Ligand SMILES: O=C(CO)[C@@H](O)[C@H](O)COP(=O)(O)O
């Protein structure tokens with residue numbers, strides 16, 4: 001099994017979406033390890049973004065970056081094939097709307113050739129993913145209520161990250177929401193190795209420096225056993 005690595009995936013939610021391609025290229029040139037694409041359907045969350053046609057256009061322009069879609073949608077089953085066809089590598093979906101069919105959704109995502117991410121809203125107990133860990137490649141612990149960028153980081157989500165790291169030392173664990181230079185230490189010490197940051201990177205004067213600093217905080221926690 002590959003050792004854990006620190007990866008930084010900027011969220012483009014608060015970028016200038018009329019310049020999606022240019023903003024994405026800039027993030028990648030500044031050192032982003034992957035792109036975190038927030039898909040919202042206006043039902044699961046009270047906001048609306050974009051879907052597979054936009055992701056496909058972006059893929060046509062950017063051939064080699066790793067795309068993760070964060071599916072904040074009521075019917076994650078519905079978008080598996082379209083997102084795979086659009087060139088997405090990881091399909092991270094919320095378990096809350098599909099609690100009775102999580103295993104089935106995981107299986108379909110894997111059959112489509114994408115990696116599986118299981119996302120948890122702040123109010124969802126972390127133990128809810130336990131029975132699906134073998135079917136998943138990553139767990140996303142939301143550190144804000146999903147739906148909007150620029151919210152305040154919820155430090156009280158860190159015990160969930162710690163619990164996952166203690167139980168699954170090799171699991172990829174992602175945090176998303178209000179993460180940036182001021183909150184990265186909590187995330188990295190708790191055990192997160194995949195870091196989504198929107199506002200903190202998009203609004204930075206020096207994106208490359210922020211990305212580099214976030215990654216080095218996480219990598220150093222991994223290297224020095226700082227993770228629980
Ligand atoms: O999924 C979401 C919000 O629902 C996130 O990906 C945010 O868009 C990240 O933005 P910041 O909180 O880092 O500004």
Ligand SMILES: [Co+2]
Pocket residue numbers: 011036037038070176196
């Ligand atoms: Co997100």
